[in-house]
Amino acid sequence: PGLRLEGLKGKVLATAVTDASGRIEDFKVAWLDLELRGGGDAGDLRTLVLQSPLYAPNRPHLDALAISGPAAVDLRLRIPLKREFGEREVEGTLSLDNASVRDARWDIAFEGFSGSVPFTDRGFIVDALPVRYRDTPGALSLRVGDTVRDAAHVAEFQLESELAPGQLLARTPELAWLDPWLEGRSLWDVRVDVPKARPEAPPAPARLSLRSNLVGTRLGLPAPLRKSAATPLPLRLDLPLPASDGVLDLRLGQLMRLRGRLASDTRPFAARVAFGSTAAEGEIPDAGIAVVGQMPSLDIGGWVAAAAAQGGGGQGGLRSVDVRVGAIDVLDRSFGEGRVLLRRDAQELRVDFDGAAIAGVVRVPQSEGAAIKGQFARLHWPAVDTKAMTGGGAEPAPAVDETDPSRVPALQFQIEDFRLGEARLGRAELQTFPTPEGMHVDRFSTTSEALTLAASGDWTRIGGATRSRFAVDFDADRLGGMLDALGFVGMVEDGPIKARLAGDWPGSPGSFRLDRFDGGLRVDVGKGRLLDVEPGTGRFLGLVSIAEIPRRLSLDFSDFFAEGFAFNTMAGDFAFDGGAATTENLTIQGPAAEINVTGTTALSERQYDQRVEVLPKAGGVLPAIGAFTAGPAGAAIGAMAQAVFQAPLKQATRIVY
Numbered sequence: 001p002g003l004r005l006e007g008l009k010g011k012v013l014a015t016a017v018t019d020a021s022g023r024i025e026d027f028k029v030a031w032l033d034l035e036l037r038g039g040g041d042a043g044d045l046r047t048l049v050l051q052s053p054l055y056a057p058n059r060p061h062l063d064a065l066a067i068s069g070p071a072a073v074d075l076r077l078r079i080p081l082k083r084e085f086g087e088r089e090v091e092g093t094l095s096l097d098n099a100s101v102r103d104a105r106w107d108i109a110f111e112g113f114s115g116s117v118p119f120t121d122r123g124f125i126v127d128a129l130p131v132r133y134r135d136t137p138g139a140l141s142l143r144v145g146d147t148v149r150d151a152a153h154v155a156e157f158q159l160e161s162e163l164a165p166g167q168l169l170a171r172t173p174e175l176a177w178l179d180p181w182l183e184g185r186s187l188w189d190v191r192v193d194v195p196k197a198r199p200e201a202p203p204a205p206a207r208l209s210l211r212s213n214l215v216g217t218r219l220g221l222p223a224p225l226r227k228s229a230a231t232p233l234p235l236r237l238d239l240p241l242p243a244s245d246g247v248l249d250l251r252l253g254q255l256m257r258l259r260g261r262l263a264s265d266t267r268p269f270a271a272r273v274a275f276g277s278t279a280a281e282g283e284i285p286d287a288g289i290a291v292v293g294q295m296p297s298l299d300i301g302g303w304v305a306a307a308a309a310q311g312g313g314g315q316g317g318l319r320s321v322d323v324r325v326g327a328i329d330v331l332d333r334s335f336g337e338g339r340v341l342l343r344r345d346a347q348e349l350r351v352d353f354d355g356a357a358i359a360g361v362v363r364v365p366q367s368e369g370a371a372i373k374g375q376f377a378r379l380h381w382p383a384v385d386t387k388a389m390t391g392g393g394a395e396p397a398p399a400v401d402e403t404d405p406s407r408v409p410a411l412q413f414q415i416e417d418f419r420l421g422e423a424r425l426g427r428a429e430l431q432t433f434p435t436p437e438g439m440h441v442d443r444f445s446t447t448s449e450a451l452t453l454a455a456s457g458d459w460t461r462i463g464g465a466t467r468s469r470f471a472v473d474f475d476a477d478r479l480g481g482m483l484d485a486l487g488f489v490g491m492v493e494d495g496p497i498k499a500r501l502a503g504d505w506p507g508s509p510g511s512f513r514l515d516r517f518d519g520g521l522r523v524d525v526g527k528g529r530l531l532d533v534e535p536g537t538g539r540f541l542g543l544v545s546i547a548e549i550p551r552r553l554s555l556d557f558s559d560f561f562a563e564g565f566a567f568n569t570m571a572g573d574f575a576f577d578g579g580a581a582t583t584e585n586l587t588i589q590g591p592a593a594e595i596n597v598t599g600t601t602a603l604s605e606r607q608y609d610q611r612v613e614v615l616p617k618a619g620g621v622l623p624a625i626g627a628f629t630a631g632p633a634g635a636a637i638g639a640m641a642q643a644v645f646q647a648p649l650k651q652a653t654r655i656v657y
Helices: 042-050 056-064 165-169 173-181 300-310 479-485 548-552 636-644
Strands: 003-012 015-024 031-041 065-068 070-080 089-103 108-120 123-133 136-145 153-163 182-184 186-195 206-212 217-219 235-241 248-252 256-261 270-275 288-295 318-325 328-330 338-344 348-355 358-365 372-381 411-420 423-435 438-447 452-462 465-476 492-494 497-506 518-525 528-530 565-567 569-577 580-589 593-602 607-616 622-629
Touching: 015 042, 031 042, 042 056, 042 065, 042 070, 042 089, 056 065, 056 123, 056 136, 089 123, 108 136, 123 153, 153 165, 165 173, 165 182, 173 182, 300 328, 423 452, 465 479, 479 492, 565 580
Parallel strands: 270 288, 288 318, 372 411
Antiparallel strands: 003 015, 015 031, 031 070, 065 089, 070 089, 089 108, 108 123, 123 136, 136 153, 153 186, 182 217, 186 206, 206 235, 235 248, 248 256, 256 270, 318 338, 338 348, 348 358, 358 372, 411 423, 423 438, 438 452, 452 465, 465 497, 492 528, 497 518, 518 569, 528 565, 569 580, 580 593, 593 607, 607 622
């Protein structure tokens, strides 16, 4: 014999019961089976659960939970009427429709929570239900009790969503300074695991872990942490909750590992950052960030700007660096390997360099607006690839450097031994100051026995694009000595020179290339001699192979040209525009002949369309017009002239005389 009840309705607390039934199959072994269906506001259902047998085993989670929005419940209870018959059984499904959920423990909230949540008296499961986190769609999973994947856990939380870095950094004020350097969105896997309590041990903290390959997020930090949005870089972050209770562990692929402690009321942020194969398990400092290890490259200017933008960083800011670097980069140029040391105190940040091509110290004052000062014993700027400078190299052109110059404070640098490739430019001085659009170079000068150089200009960022605009004056007692110093050896003898180069190009000053340069060059040279060097070794005027002209035209001027071409003056203007160089007035006056050159050179294509007019002093005018292809161009005065006049006349495809 038994009992059956059906079609019941009513209310349990504030929750409406729309349909209920119950039965006892056998009074001898009496179990009460109840089925209840109802609904209302999810907050009312939570209140009901707090008064039910489900509360005790789930108390920490239910106490922290706040929920609201439309909800429905389908509940099945199996209750023994005598204890010896067995244990109570509870199972059911909670259905949510665009509900709001908040967990006070971690100060996290979700909107748009929709779907079904199966539960029993031993736990419940939320399986990848759609939610919105800070207006961003995602999938939420939650396992509690016997539904967990790891038996050591009592609860497991997971959120998968495409998040912006700022949405994550907002929860960690100590890392908020990173936000301006990060752009885009990436798929993130955010998990919180709550361990089971063990009677013999104090309560263990919950663990937060974040995973992402960072595809879609651009890291604008300087090298070695610069990354495009399309480049994957696996990130893994693990830390306790509350975060101040233990050590956080951050890994970026094989590149870097950070171990540290977040700030609390009694201590500042502190971390040890290890690059490369250096062990990260070393001692975490008392305060601030200590960086050690080996890096493939290090963008010095970028990191100085980043450190200056961060300010003092409080007690938890960057404190020390001691790294070996494969390529020390300054303004998009590599100075080879070396050691970099950094120390920060209350007055300044000091950076020391020690390498074959760079040795010196840079001081960044802590006071706002103060100039960064540099003192170098040597700074040997890498050699310029003359073929690459005109777009004629085998390698593709490097990307334009889009570093924001407005982030660089005022600079005051002095260099005792400044070199550009093989060019020994002697003592150098640099003075800059920031402007609303970027950086103004008030003075860059070099002084040596062979050459005096003075430059000024601007490096700006307008509308998201950077551009450099400079004027450079060259002055030397001997053009030959100047070209020798610049690496164009044995091309000219004597010849006092004054020259001025003025124009602009996209990117930073270090992004200069002739095929990107728009501007002009004026050259005035006094008495000297163009030497009769072998073709291909790098003539100053390779196209106008002066010693070849009379022999090419079967005229005998060997007495005049036996040891090159002597000249009294050489002067002219060159206009650079869209990868082409044009002259209308290059004139060389010599005792043997007057030579006038007009025409255009397409720098990247190595195509020449020029008119060379030779007026021998013996009398008569002999014009020759040709189209030519040949030879690379160099940098600055010697390189530009070589780019315009490289191929010897004997390579002409056409001669008219």
